[in-house]
Amino acid sequence: MTEQQYTALQTKLTDAQYLTCEMKDELAVINVRHPLFQAELTTQGAQLLRFRAQNRDWLWLSDKAEYKRGTSLRGGIPVCWPWFGDAAKNPAAIQTMISSDQPPAHGFARSHEWELRSFSESDEAIEIHLALAPGQHPSWKGDASVELNMSLSSAALSLQLTTTAGKSPACYSQALHTYFPTSEIDSTHIEGLSGNRYIDALDQWSEKTQEGTVTFSEETDRIYTVDRPLILTTPEYTMRLTGNNHTAVVWNPWIDKSKRLSQFDDGAWQRMFCVESANVMQDAVQLQPGESHTLEMRLELE
Numbered sequence: 001m002t003e004q005q006y007t008a009l010q011t012k013l014t015d016a017q018y019l020t021c022e023m024k025d026e027l028a029v030i031n032v033r034h035p036l037f038q039a040e041l042t043t044q045g046a047q048l049l050r051f052r053a054q055n056r057d058w059l060w061l062s063d064k065a066e067y068k069r070g071t072s073l074r075g076g077i078p079v080c081w082p083w084f085g086d087a088a089k090n091p092a093a094i095q096t097m098i099s100s101d102q103p104p105a106h107g108f109a110r111s112h113e114w115e116l117r118s119f120s121e122s123d124e125a126i127e128i129h130l131a132l133a134p135g136q137h138p139s140w141k142g143d144a145s146v147e148l149n150m151s152l153s154s155a156a157l158s159l160q161l162t163t164t165a166g167k168s169p170a171c172y173s174q175a176l177h178t179y180f181p182t183s184e185i186d187s188t189h190i191e192g193l194s195g196n197r198y199i200d201a202l203d204q205w206s207e208k209t210q211e212g213t214v215t216f217s218e219e220t221d222r223i224y225t226v227d228r229p230l231i232l233t234t235p236e237y238t239m240r241l242t243g244n245n246h247t248a249v250v251w252n253p254w255i256d257k258s259k260r261l262s263q264f265d266d267g268a269w270q271r272m273f274c275v276e277s278a279n280v281m282q283d284a285v286q287l288q289p290g291e292s293h294t295l296e297m298r299l300e301l302e
C-alpha cells in the first residue's frame with residue numbers, strides 16, 4: 001500500500017466509532033473493536049484475519065503469519081479469485097484467461113491491495129465493503145471486477161463476494177478459504193457431506209463418495225459437492241456453515257506437508273482445518289458482459 005493509499009484509508013475511518021487502522025509491518029490493518037465482537041482484517045487481499053464473538057475465536061491465524069506485501073497471510077479467510085489452487089487444474093475456459101507462465105496458486109486477489117469502499121456501524125453489526133479495482137493484473141486477461149462485503153455481528157459472520165463481468169464474458173473459480181481453529185484435529189468432524197461425491201486431490205484426482213461424517217486422520221485435500229448446511233464440530237464449538245456455493249474444499253496438510261508450508265508451524269496441523277466455500281470445477285462461474293454473481297457464506301455458532 002502506498003503512503004497515499006494509507007492516508008486515504010485513515011481519512012475514510014476518521015469518523016468511525018469502532019474501526020481504526022494501523023500499519024503492521026508492511027500491511028495496513030483495520031481493527032474492529034465493537035462491544036459485542038472484535039475483528040482484524042488487512043486491505044491486502046480483503047483478508048479477514050481474526051473474528052471473536054461469544055467469547056470464541058471463530059478463525060484460525062498462524063502464529064507465524066507474516067504481514068508482508070504481495071503474500072497472503074496464513075489463516076483467517078483468504079479470498080481465492082479468479083482461479084482456485086493450481087491454475088492448470090481449472091477448467092479450460094478459466095485457463096485461457098490466464099496470461100502468466102507461472103500463475104500464482106489461488107489467483108491474485110489474495111495478494112493484491114483492495115480498497116475500503118464503505119462501512120456502516122450499529123449497536124449490533126458492522127458492514128465493511130472492499131473492492132479490487134479491475135484492469136491492473138498482469139497475470140490475467142479478464143476485465144471483471146470483484147467486491148467483498150463483510151457483515152459482522154455477535155450472532156453471525158457473513159461474507160459476500162461479488163464479481164461483475166466487464167465488457168467481455170468472464171469465467172472464473174473462487175473460494176473463501178476459511179481456516180478454523182481446533183484444539184484437537186483427531187476430535188474434529190464435519191457433518192453434511194455424507195453421500196456426496198468428492199474429488200480426492202491426493203489420489204490422482206479420482207472421484208469418490210463420502211460415507212458418513214468427515215474426520216481427519218491423514219493429509220486431506222478434497223473438493224466436495226455441497227447441497228446442505230455443514231456442521232463443524234471441534235472440542236470447543238459447533239459451527240454452522242451455510243452458503244449458496246455447490247462445492248467446498250476440505251483441507252488439512254497433516255504432518256509432512258506442514259513442514260513445507262510457508263508461515264506454518266510444524267505442529268500447527270493439529271490445531272486447524274479448512275472448509276472453503278467455493279465455486280470450483282463444474283461449479284465454476286460463467287458471466288455474460290455486465291452480469292454479476294455473488295458467492296455467499298455465513299457462519300453461526302450453534
Ligand SMILES: O=P(O)(O)OC[C@H]1O[C@H](O)[C@H](O)[C@@H](O)[C@@H]1O
Nearest residue numbers: 085105106221249250251261274
Ligand atoms: O499454501 P496455499 O497456496 O495457501 O494453499 C493451501 C491449500 O489450499 C487449498 O486448500 C488447496 O486445496 C490445497 O491444495 C492447498 O495446499
